[in-house]
Amino acid sequence: MAERPERFEHLVRPHARLIAGVIRRVCGRRHQALVPDVEQEVYLALWKRLGAGKEIEHPASYLYRVALTTALRLVRRQAAEPASFEEAGVEDREEPQPGGIPVAERARMIAEVLERLDPDDARALRGYLAGFSHVEIAGLYGWSESVARHRVYRTLERLRAEAAGRKGDDGS
Numbered sequence: 519m520a521e522r523p524e525r526f527e528h529l530v531r532p533h534a535r536l537i538a539g540v541i542r543r544v545c546g547r548r549h550q551a552l553v554p555d556v557e558q559e560v561y562l563a564l565w566k567r568l569g570a571g572k573e574i575e576h577p578a579s580y581l582y583r584v585a586l587t588t589a590l591r592l593v594r595r596q597a598a599e600p601a602s603f604e605e606a607g608v609e610d611r612e613e614p615q616p617g618g619i620p621v622a623e624r625a626r627m628i629a630e631v632l633e634r635l636d637p638d639d640a641r642a643l644r645g646y647l648a649g650f651s652h653v654e655i656a657g658l659y660g661w662s663e664s665v666a667r668h669r670v671y672r673t674l675e676r677l678r679a680e681a682a683g684r685k686g687d688d689g690s
Contacts (some may be wrong), residue, residue: 525568529577530561536578537585544589552596556589563588579657586656586658631677642669643677 530537541556543595563584567574574580628647632640645655656666 522565522568523659526565529564529568529574529581533578533581537581540582540585542591544593549593549596552589552592556585556592559588559592560585572620583657586654589660627680628677631673631680635673635676639669642666643673646670646674 522660537560538557541553543561545552545556560581564581632643635643641659645658647651650658652663652667652670655661655670656663659666661669
């Protein structure tokens with residue numbers, strides 16, 4: 519077992535900045551307090567993996583994915599969706615925002631579309647709306663970059679079509 523701490527150190531040390539960068543990007547300013555907890559969870563997952571005797575063939579890719587999925591899981595847990603838009607602090611503005619739809623209405627529309635989407639399309643759109651690139655979305659879900667790009671494009675088109683239909687309902 520004396521070998522395990524050495525293997526852990528050998529794995530983590532060269533990639534510590536990568537891990538910290540991914541965690542900070544996912545947590546952002548809003549969830550900055552979660553950074554130490556996420557780091558601890560990532561290192562615990564790595565420690566367990568090494569303890570199980572499993573080899574890690576591509577350490578940078580593996581560490582990136584573990585850091586990303588762990589950070590997303592903890593941020594989602596911390597920021598569980600509120601029961602209503604009022605609890606979320608989203609106010610229904612009278613003046614239209616860019617795109618001609620009030621903020622709260624856009625949020626409702628996105629939530630409705632996400633509920634009706636295929637689960638993979640919904641995950642792709644959530645990743646895109648969270649600020650991840652097509653490459654990152656593809657890596658996160660094990661898709662090719664073209665599949666991720668296609669899923670994001672298709673779901674954004676569906677949102678645009680629904681938004682255009684709603685603007686037309688208002689007599690615009």
